[in-house]
Amino acid sequence: MNFIERNKTKLVILLTVIPLLLFYMFPKTMVYIFLDLTTFSIFIILSFPFIFYFIYKLYAEKKRAIDLKEYAEKHNYDFYENPNEDQISIFKKFKSIRTINNQDKFFNLLVPKDDNQTKPLIVTGKSEIGGGEHSTIYYTQIFLYKNNTELPKFYIQRKTGFDSYLGERRELTESQRIGITTYKFKKKEFPHSKYFFFSENPNIENHIPNEFIKLLNAGINRKKELINIESNGKNLILYKQWSRHSLEFMDFYSNLFRVLKESLIKGLEDEQ
Secondary structure: OOOHHOHHHHHHHHHHHHHHHHHOOOHHHHHHHHHHHHHHHHHHHHHHHHHHHHHHHHHHHHHHHHHHHHHHHOOOEEEEOOOOOOHHHHHHOHHOOOOOOHHHEEEEEEEEEEOOOOEEEEEEEEEOOOOOOOOOEEEEEEEEEEEOOOOOOOOEEOHHHHHHHHHHHHHHHHHHHHOOOOOOOOOOOOOOEEEEOOOOOHHHHHOOOOOHHHHHHHHHHHHHHOOOOEEEEEEEEEEEEOOOOOHHHHHHHHHHHHHHHHHHHHHHHHOO
């Protein structure tokens, strides 16, 4: 699938334009070939999975854009299937999604029409992990909450079973990738067994409210899914890595992320 994803335009040409061109240039020869039942059957069998995949991908992406546009109208958002550089620049200020670093890798952007900061900006990012023929493409739906007050800078990343197996080596690799050092809570019961925590602030623990940690744990336990959260000091992004959600689950995650964000803000305000 990775090969197909990267070369789909060439494959479409190969499977459609070239056969038509051959029919035009060598009509008698091509008719003779296709009259041969065995050759024709082999051609159909080999071509069908590719043709079906391309048709399905085109339909699925277009259907999702249509569904998101309807979702935007229902929930008072503006929808941009292909946002411009200015519209996605706010997402590029976060270190954890730096693998999504080109304008054409952000699409299906939803922007709240009412700027009351209770509703997130939502965008889909495309990441290519690895290189060459062995790379893998992932899609992540990112929820961004704007904020007027200053936030502590931190990044929380979910752990996979493989991450837990590698332990500190994996933690160090991720720290180097995002350019933020790791941090271990000393007083509060943060779920380090499920998450990496990164921050340059040696006193960051004092700025992470207990209620925020409790809600984070509740979200994990209820859905048995892990999420990533990053604060760049001004805004906050939350996302389930490498996942795009159905419209129903977009509402679920919007509400969950909103509650997490509000608990963080309230805890910071109570400190002052």
